[in-house]
Amino acid sequence: MSDEKPAPRAPDPAAFRTQPALPKRFYTLAAAVPHESGFAVALDGRPVRTPGRRPLSVPGLAFAEALAQEWQGQGEQINPLTMPLTRLVNSAIDGVAANPAEVAAEIVRYAGSDLLCYRADAPPKLVMLQRDIWDPVLRWAEVELGGRFVLSEGIRYVEQPAKTLDYFAAALPRDPLRLAALNLMTTLSGSALLSLAVWRGTISAQEAWRAAHIDEEVQQELWGKDREAELRSEQRQKDFYAAVRALRLIDAQ
Numbered sequence: 001m002s003d004e005k006p007a008p009r010a011p012d013p014a015a016f017r018t019q020p021a022l023p024k025r026f027y028t029l030a031a032a033v034p035h036e037s038g039f040a041v042a043l044d045g046r047p048v049r050t051p052g053r054r055p056l057s058v059p060g061l062a063f064a065e066a067l068a069q070e071w072q073g074q075g076e077q078i079n080p081l082t083m084p085l086t087r088l089v090n091s092a093i094d095g096v097a098a099n100p101a102e103v104a105a106e107i108v109r110y111a112g113s114d115l116l117c118y119r120a121d122a123p124p125k126l127v128m129l130q131r132d133i134w135d136p137v138l139r140w141a142e143v144e145l146g147g148r149f150v151l152s153e154g155i156r157y158v159e160q161p162a163k164t165l166d167y168f169a170a171a172l173p174r175d176p177l178r179l180a181a182l183n184l185m186t187t188l189s190g191s192a193l194l195s196l197a198v199w200r201g202t203i204s205a206q207e208a209w210r211a212a213h214i215d216e217e218v219q220q221e222l223w224g225k226d227r228e229a230e231l232r233s234e235q236r237q238k239d240f241y242a243a244v245r246a247l248r249l250i251d252a253q
Contacts, residue, residue, distance in 0.1 A: 088184060112160050115212060181244070
């Protein structure tokens with residue numbers, strides 16, 4: 001029988017939903033190391049694997065070092081909620097890589113009912129903010145992509161032109177990591193247009209996050225803040241920013 005220890009496996013966040021105890025840290029040093037597909041993360045020299053038993057690897061050294069920093073920054077226990085880049089890469093490797101076209105189609109479906117296309121008729125401040133913050137993104141999309149998005153007032157569904165969605169689909173990346181990041185940004189913000197605009201460098205992550213939450217901003221001014229809602233939003237914001245950081249790390253390699 002071999003005495004060789006198995007390679008460490010990246011924790012699956014879903015596993016902790018029914019388990020109160022987090023796994024104890026079992027390593028001293030996390031580091032980026034060369035890998036056949038680019039760079040991977042090793043814990044005390046042993047490669048980390050995704051929940052699907054694939055190497056936790058990315059194309060660029062800077063990205064791998066950022067992943068290693070998440071692992072190195074863990075305390076006595078390993079908490080997946082504090083490792084957004086690792087969770088994103090796990091998703092890209094174990095899920096998106098096998099179905100990139102399906103993930104791209106999901107992002108396009110969001111664009112077909114994008115947050116930016118549904119406008120409020122009151123209160124006046126929300127109407128103004130939607131106009132001032134959302135309209136420039138829509139104008140950018142029209143010029144950059146070549147398609148025009150149709151607006152609706154209230155919750156009445158409006159179908160977007162097929163050509164506009166085709167142009168949007170053509171602008172999406174094809175690699176699993178970028179698709180995973182854009183898909184996460186889209187689901188967290190409710191807007192595929194904001195996510196694409198961030199990736200293209202048209203607006204910042206901070207501007208996009210605010211744009212996606214101006215309704216909550218106005219509600220808080222009228223009715224006050226809900227601390228539980230704030231905490232949930234803070235976690236989602238961290239994941240959104242991590243996805244943007246992943247895009248920047250990939251594009252900079």
